[in-house]
Amino acid sequence: MAKTPKKNAEGYLRMYRQMVRIRTFEDNANQLYLDAKMPGLTHMYSGQEAVAVGICEALEVTDKITSTHRGHGHCVAKGAEFREMFCELLGKEEGYCRGKGGSMHIADQSNGNLGANAIVGGSMGIATGSALRAKLQRADDVTVCFFGDGATAQGLMYEVMNMAALWKLPVIYACENNGYSEYTRTEEIAAGSITARAEAFGIEAHPVDGQDVLAVNKLATDLVARARKGEGPFFIELMTYRYHGHHVGDINRTYYRSKEEEAEWKETRDPITLFGAWLTKEGIAAEDELSALRDAVKTEAKDAVAYALAAPYPDGSEVDMHVYAEAS
């Protein structure tokens, strides 16, 4: 684990808890799919928790993020509640989007989450536009654009990075390189270096171990502060790993990825296990405390799932509501 300048027990435990919350949320979401209780499909974030948590812990509530189809982790890390999230996954009225968005479109404006996006790379313009607005209105918020290695193949990324660099916008492009672009290895879709692409625009780019929450958080804290001062944009490539398939239904995947590779990442590179070991080694928390924390989160998730399963669907009269915003 990376060295940290000072011991901040409360902050470390919050990061640990948020990572556990993401993993636990995903375990429950996957089970809802396996039990055929969830409509449609969903994309699991498990394995990448240190990315979302390391970055979002460096942000204020007023800072903005844009997310992806694999967005539950960003949503939790930016402050969302389990109940509203599970309700949204199940298409219930009390969901963050009243059941109109589902897993791939959760937006939580109250915490600055501008929404997950089901078009790969589709939110890069939105994130950069949010940063343009901040600059024009002299607001001091920073926007983080989460996207995967697959999205680096989209042309939009290069159009908006060009403008962000020209106009020094307070945006941080966070590329989560989980090694796979849907069902294809990243080496097969990405030529050259991903960080060099950002550097070509004069954007300072940093690779970082995406399984090390402290390293991610340290880098993000520094870049967010600098972006706030007008030194942006920045680019981060976070090397990480996706434990599940592209989506929950992608079960038989040995044709593109071996079980041995998956097992190795889980056994030796798991971000929660690694950070838990560091917390106990540094004397910040005992293993039984961490175990109690994990159990409490499991209970929280179980209660939220039960609540969401029992919650009502939206009334049919809502189907044509919110197509157009009413005059304010």
Added chain:
Amino acid sequence: MRSITLSQAVNEAIAEEMRRDETVFLIGEDVAEAGTPFKVTSGLVEEFGTDRVIDTPIAEPGFMGLAVGAAMTGARPVVDLMFGDFLYLVMDQLCNQAAKTHYMSGGKLKVPLVLRTNLGATRRSAAQHSQSLQALVAHIPGLKVAMPSSAYEAKGLMKTAIRDDNPVVIFEDKLMYQDKALVPEEEYLIPFGEANVLREGDDVTLVGTSSMRQVCEKAAEILASEGISAEVIDPRTIVPLDEDTLLASARKTSRVIVVDEGHQSYGVTAEIAARINEKAFYHLDAPVIRMGAMDVPVPFSPALEDLTVPTPDGVAENARKLMSGEMIHAA
């Protein structure tokens, strides 16, 4: 009342709204010092500065995406898309992002932006700078679509669009930028969804969008000289569409021709004709006639291009056939 060009009217509308609301900004290719190729935005950068009149690289999806994000977080961008044909470049940002964000977020997020662009053939610009693509965006729930037919409409509709909390696409006819009309000095807005009956008549209704309004008005003159009384209606916005005014006219005259410069197949004319057929069928003496652009890519040669768009003579000819019953027998 003074007479100003459509170009000046749009310029005034944007300037007035930028003065009124500091969250409004203009973004697009060559909108600042160049004032766009049609000189519509000339002078704005001198008044509002480069922070609010933003020249972009040639990157339509990119600046469209920026506008969506800015709109979602509290700004009101006016996006300048140099040619309507470039809509194809911005379709994901416009139709997958801007149009759906309010709905997908359960009403939490809003995208108050204006995309101003143009339509219209016969400028000898060939197939990639001459299209009229309003039907494409009118098909997408969540977008509003305005089609000003003169300088007066261009100003009033633009001001309404900028104040609207939804993404609005405005199509200006690029051949009309120098056309003058009477425009009040004092402020006015034109509400969306209110058609304008420009000329009352009893025998046939001519519905014309954008510059097809003038085509219909000229056709009505020709018909009047032959004793045929034509009513002319400009819908002004096709989303929302003022169905009541169109249906009332159809019930009165019992014959309708719908004229729009988009391709005829699956077009704006088809939608309006279908609604009139569905809701005024028993009042009609003849089928509703669609007149759109020919279903061909717009050709370059003047000898060919002029054949592709509706003309006053063509509209008048169809009106005569409706009156004589020839259309019914053809069907």
